[in-house]
Amino acid sequence: MTEPAIRASGLQKRYGDVQALDDLELTVEQGEFFGLLGPNGAGKTTFINTLVGLVHKDAGTAEVFGFDVEDDYREARDRIGVAPQEFNVDRFFPIIEVLEHKAGYHGIGRKEARERAEDALKTVGIWDKRDTRFDWLSGGMKRRFVLARALVSDPDLLILDEPTAGVDVQLRHDLWDIINRMNDAGTTILLTTHYIEEAERLCDRVAIMDDGQKVEVATPDDLMARGTDTIVLELAEMPRTAPRLDVEGITDIELTDEGLAVTAMGGSQTAPAIMRELEAKGHTVNSLEIRRASLEEVFVDMTRDDREYAEVSA
Ligand SMILES: Nc1ncnc2c1ncn2[C@@H]1O[C@H](COP(=O)(O)OP(=O)(O)OP(=O)(O)O)[C@@H](O)[C@H]1O
Numbered sequence: 001m002t003e004p005a006i007r008a009s010g011l012q013k014r015y016g017d018v019q020a021l022d023d024l025e026l027t028v029e030q031g032e033f034f035g036l037l038g039p040n041g042a043g044k045t046t047f048i049n050t051l052v053g054l055v056h057k058d059a060g061t062a063e064v065f066g067f068d069v070e071d072d073y074r075e076a077r078d079r080i081g082v083a084p085q086e087f088n089v090d091r092f093f094p095i096i097e098v099l100e101h102k103a104g105y106h107g108i109g110r111k112e113a114r115e116r117a118e119d120a121l122k123t124v125g126i127w128d129k130r131d132t133r134f135d136w137l138s139g140g141m142k143r144r145f146v147l148a149r150a151l152v153s154d155p156d157l158l159i160l161d162e163p164t165a166g167v168d169v170q171l172r173h174d175l176w177d178i179i180n181r182m183n184d185a186g187t188t189i190l191l192t193t194h195y196i197e198e199a200e201r202l203c204d205r206v207a208i209m210d211d212g213q214k215v216e217v218a219t220p221d222d223l224m225a226r227g228t229d230t231i232v233l234e235l236a237e238m239p240r241t242a243p244r245l246d247v248e249g250i251t252d253i254e255l256t257d258e259g260l261a262v263t264a265m266g267g268s269q270t271a272p273a274i275m276r277e278l279e280a281k282g283h284t285v286n287s288l289e290i291r292r293a294s295l296e297e298v299f300v301d302m303t304r305d306d307r308e309y310a311e312v313s314a
Contacts, residue, residue, distance in 0.1 A: 003066030005030045005157050005188035006051065010060035013046055013212075020046040021057070022212035028190060030065075030156075033183045035199040035220075036192045038209035039303050044192045045085060047209075048159055052082050064157060078106050081155030083146045085162050085192075089134045095145055096121060096130040099152045106153040113152075120148035123178060140171045147178065158182055159190045164198060176202060196296040200224075206295075210303040220295050227293025227301070229267025231274060234259040236284035243281055247273045259287075267292060 004027045011024040020043045028034045036044050049055035050062055053073055062069045067076035090098050099117035100110075108116060121127045124144040129137060137145060143163065150158055160179065164172045180202065183189050193199055199206050200220045208215045208223075216223070228251055242253045242260065249270045252263040260278075264270040267290040275285055 002030055003063070004028060005032065006034075006062070006064055006190065008047070008050075008060065008062045011047070011050065011057055011062060012059040013043075013050065013055060013057050019212050021050070021060075024060070024209075024212060024214060026207055026214055026217070028188060030188055031183075031186055033180075033189045033202055033204045034191070035203035035206035036190060036209060037194075037196070037199055037206055037299055038192075038215075042209040042303075043212040044209055045161060046212075048082065048084075048161055048190070048192070051076075051159065052080055053077055078153065079156045080159060081150035081153055081157070082159040083150040083161065083163055085165070087134075087142060087146060089142075089146070089149070091133060091135045093133065094131045095126075095134055095137070095148075098134065099149060102149055103152045108153065116152050116154065120152045123151060124148040125174065140167055143167055143171065143175065147175065151182070155187065157188045157190065161192050162194065163191070164193070164195065172198075196294065196299060200295050208299060208302050215302050223298050224293055224295050225266055227295075227298040228263050228265055229293055230291045231262045231264060231267050231271050232256075232259050232289045232291065233262065233274070233278065233285050234287040235278070236286055239283070243278065243283070245274060245277045247277055250274075 006026065006028040008024055008026045011021045013021040024043070024047060036047070038044055046055055050057050051064060051069055053069060056070070064076040065079050069076045090101070096117050099120055100113045103113035103116045104110070121130050124147050126141050126144050126148070129141060134142065134145065147163065164175055167175070179189060191202065203220060205217060205219055206223065207217045238255065238259070242255050245253060245262070247270055249265040250262055251265070254261045262274055271288060271290055275288065278285055
């Protein structure tokens with residue numbers, strides 16, 4: 001039986017009053033492109049740091065390809081490449097040497113380390129900067145370099161903590177291409193992001209975290225199907241009041257300047273029934289547009305902070 005790339009069970013971590021991880025359960029299968037979403041402070045970075053041995057959990061277990069992150073630290077750590085949110089790079093050496101050291105740290109011999117370092121710099125497109133110090137790279141090049149450093153040990157699990165935060169559109173697409181190619185070649189990816197579009201485009205499944213717990217795991221499509229879509233219908237003759245429609249899944253019907261706006265769960269499935277019902281009632285539908293819920297809307301709904309309501313009502 002193949003072990004999952006990540007298996008976390010009952011993970012707990014507390015900082016003073018803050019329960020950063022609260023009984024977290026999460027499994028990521030080998031080869032998946034897995035997204036970890038959640039508002040600021042949800043516990044995403046704490047979880048990643050637990051996997052790579054930077055945070056000692058209070059309770060629970062975490063395994064990487066079947067290796068316990070604490071008891072089998074070396075085996076687990078050597079399988080992970082991580083591009084952290086905060087840059088923690090040796091600033092005094094040419095970047096190619098930083099990569100060689102990193103490969104050496106993972107037990108890779110000198111000659112191969114050199115080759116790996118060269119390949120990694122070429123993969124991320126900063127080969128011409130190989131003799132430059134990290135501090136002298138531009139912001140975008142620093143992002144590329146941090147990814148190269150994660151790749152240099154040829155990891156089975158690549159962890160990317162907000163890899164595209166604050167980068168321009170071109171670099172974002174470049175980084176997506178590189179990461180996608182890694183995933184196509186079999187590398188498991190764990191990605192945290194605040195860009196919902198990024199999760200929608202890249203991830204096979206996403207977990208939504210809040211308050212140190214997993215709220216939900218699903219494919220981006222499944223999550224979006226849980227949101228409400230708006231179907232805007234232009235009728236040959238607009239009625240003076242919104243017609244009543246007896247179709248399952250409808251949550252609201254409104255007359256707007258654009259036409260009849262019907263809000264429904266799973267818009268693409270409900271639309272034909274809405275059309276039939278309208279035509280049966282004597283209306284002629286000239287055009288129909290389905291505006292799908294975004295993953296962002298579903299995400300915001302799922303992680304809306306109950307405490308906000310408590311404060312408002314207090
Ligand atoms: N070293 C620490 N000492 C004290 N509190 C910490 C420490 N690290 C994290 N926390 C707290 O734990 C909680 C979870 O933080 P974490 O960084 O894991 O969240 P996150 O989901 O990665 O957030 P973001 O999206 O902002 O990066 C937060 O309330 C944070 O303030």
